[in-house]
Amino acid sequence: MKLSVNGKDREVDVEPDMPLLWVLRDELGLTGTKYGCGVAQCGACTVHMDGLAVRSCQLAVGDVTGDITTIEGLGTPDSLHAVQDAWVEHQVAQCGYCQSGQIMSAAQLLDFNDSPTDADIDAAMGGNLCRCGTYPRIRAAIKSAAQKIQEA
Incomplete structure (x- = not known):
């Protein structure tokens, strides 16, 4: 294949x-x-x-x-995707296990909506579970990434 x-x-x-x-x-x-x-x-x-x-x-x-x-294909260490950069800035990851899936869902959200409301974020991220409960940091990082995308 x-x-x-x-x-x-x-x-x-x-x-x-x-x-x-x-x-x-x-x-x-x-x-x-x-x-x-x-x-x-x-x-x-x-x-x-x-x-x-x-x-x-x-x-x-x-x-x-x-x-x-x-x-691995979303960004590079030298050129992080806006979502990856925001994840680091807001120190979203605790254990980190779910974070690649969280980041991929957040990146898709921002590809289609660069100014998401809390409701938009909740709807887009609702299928991604975080056992550590970092949801407030996830939301903050998505908002931060959206701001970076708007400014670019």
């Missing part, structure tokens, strides 16, 4: 029903995307497919229809 992941064409020899999450982690070595619940309810495995947030634990690799972006 051929995939475009983080702007690079990749080829993997897997069954088409293998979840994208396992292809990313086990076949391509992109371990930033996390396994959380396995039933697409917690958001830890969120990646973008053609710019839309999808749960990679329940998406069969054979059903991938576009370019995949993982947390």
